[in-house]
Amino acid sequence: MPVHYELGARPDLEHVVLITLDRPEAKNACDLEHFHQLAQAWKRFESDELAWVAIFTGVGRSFMSGADLKTYVPEITALAKELQDGTATSVNGYALSDGTDAVLRGTKIYKPIIAAINGPCVAGGMEMLGGVDIRIAAEHATFGVLEPARGLFAGGGTTVRLPRQIPFAQAMEFLLCADQIDAQRALQMGLLNAVVSEDALLDKAFEYAARITKNAPLAIQATKRSVLEGLKLDMREAYRNEARISREVFATEDAKEGPRAFAEKRPPRWSGS
Numbered sequence: 315m316p317v318h319y320e321l322g323a324r325p326d327l328e329h330v331v332l333i334t335l336d337r338p339e340a341k342n343a344c345d346l347e348h349f350h351q352l353a354q355a356w357k358r359f360e361s362d363e364l365a366w367v368a369i370f371t372g373v374g375r376s377f378m379s380g381a382d383l384k385t386y387v388p389e390i391t392a393l394a395k396e397l398q399d400g401t402a403t404s405v406n407g408y409a410l411s412d413g414t415d416a417v418l419r420g421t422k423i424y425k426p427i428i429a430a431i432n433g434p435c436v437a438g439g440m441e442m443l444g445g446v447d448i449r450i451a452a453e454h455a456t457f458g459v460l461e462p463a464r465g466l467f468a469g470g471g472t473t474v475r476l477p478r479q480i481p482f483a484q485a486m487e488f489l490l491c492a493d494q495i496d497a498q499r500a501l502q503m504g505l506l507n508a509v510v511s512e513d514a515l516l517d518k519a520f521e522y523a524a525r526i527t528k529n530a531p532l533a534i535q536a537t538k539r540s541v542l543e544g545l546k547l548d549m550r551e552a553y554r555n556e557a558r559i560s561r562e563v564f565a566t567e568d569a570k571e572g573p574r575a576f577a578e579k580r581p582p583r584w585s586g587s
Contacts, residue, residue: 316336316337316347316351317335317336317351317352317354317355318333318334318336319355319358320332320333326524327524327527329364329367330367330368330369330520330524331362331365331368332368333352333355333356333359333371334373335352335372335373335377335378336372338373338376340379340384341376342372342373342374342376342377342379343378343379343381343382343383344382344438345381345382345385346385346405346408346412348382349381349412350416352412353409353411353412353413353416356423357415359423359425360425366425366526366534367427367526367527368425368428369429369516369520370427370428370429370430370442370446371431371515371519372432375433375454375512376434377433377455378435378439378442379436379439380436380437380439380440381438414471417438418441418444419444421542424538425538426448426523427446427447427448428446428447428448428519428522428523429442429443430516430518430519431443431449431450431451431452431497432455433454433455433456435455436457436458436459437461437468440458441470441472443505444471444474448507448519448522449507450506450509450515450519450522451500451506451509451515452510452515453498453510455497456496456497457494457495457496457497457500457505458492458493458494458495459489459492460492461492462489462492476488477489479504480503480504480505481504532563533563536559536562539559540555543555543559544556
């Protein structure tokens with residue numbers, strides 16, 4: 315199974331799931347099957363009531379390097395006319411949406427996601443990073459939006475999300491220069507939360523997960539929901555949306571039972587608005 319889903323990978327963190335992309339022979343690049351499996355892993359996490367936080371990483375010294383150019387691109391280009399006409403909805407039995415779902419484009423997952431970046435984070439890896447909340451990198455990790463150097467366009471969300479997540483000038487350096495940037499520079503630019511040694515990477519990711527899961531899970535999900543939805547709105551409407559979410563949270567039966575019960579209850583799945 316190229317994508318592993320391990321709930322309770324550490325016994326003391328039963329509500330943390332570790333999702334691992336395991337395709338070292340292709341440096342963790344994805345073809346249609348692997349994009350599908352990764353998309354399914356995110357859907358499983360979203361619907362899994364026991365999973366409150368996810369950590370994503372790759373095997374070996376590879377994080378995620380996007381589409382496998384040897385297989386994925388020929389599979390897609392074979393349907394170029396149908397894709398242009400809008401008549402294609404699947405490729406060889408796989409949904410076209412698997413690619414964007416795999417890299418968290420347009421996600422409505424309101425549970426926290428942590429990235430443990432253990433190698434090059436380029437192409438689809440950078441696209442996915444935009445949908446991740448906490449980012450920890452090993453010292454040897456590198457980052458880049460390299461598509462322009464190859465005459466390609468990064469269409470998985472990076473051109474939309476990156477300028478909203480780090481300072482504009484830093485985002486444009488990423489997007490227009492198509493350089494590979496080391497982990498310390500990425501940290502300085504505001505892309506990362508921490509840079510650690512390779513041996514400490516997963517420990518640091520689980521440390522962040524522990525800090526999150528000690529809080530009330532329903533409140534955490536509501537907080538992330540407010541942030542993601544607020545980014546799509548002007549300030550006034552974002553405040554109104556925040557108030558709506560607040561009313562929904564405090565109208566739940568769990569909240570009515572008091573703070574301790576509220577903190578200990580499993581959160582429901584948010585349907586969004």
